[in-house]
Amino acid sequence: MPEFVGEISQIPPRFSAKKIDGKKACDRARAGEKFELKPAKVFCDSIEILQFNFPEIEVKITCGPGFFVRALARDFAEKFETAAVAAEIFREKIGNFSVENAVEI
16 A cells, blocks of 8 residues: 555545535535546555455555545546445544544534
């Protein structure tokens, strides 16, 4: 997976909040519009495989702003010529906020 670490070019998912001419891509996709999302430069600091029990893989990703984890699942699938679904995404940290310092409500 080294080609997914560092600065990479990533195409956002069609069902994302990425705006195209002021309208969210997900709204356009739900309306059945045809549109193209342009690749964006994003940064992935690291990808660590935590568990692998075929066909499931659990990874920990440290990445920068604008990075789409669901797009990474799609890109993994393309690389390995298969299909993939991001079954669960858990954000541990964003900026100075982390689960480690969270307070239970």
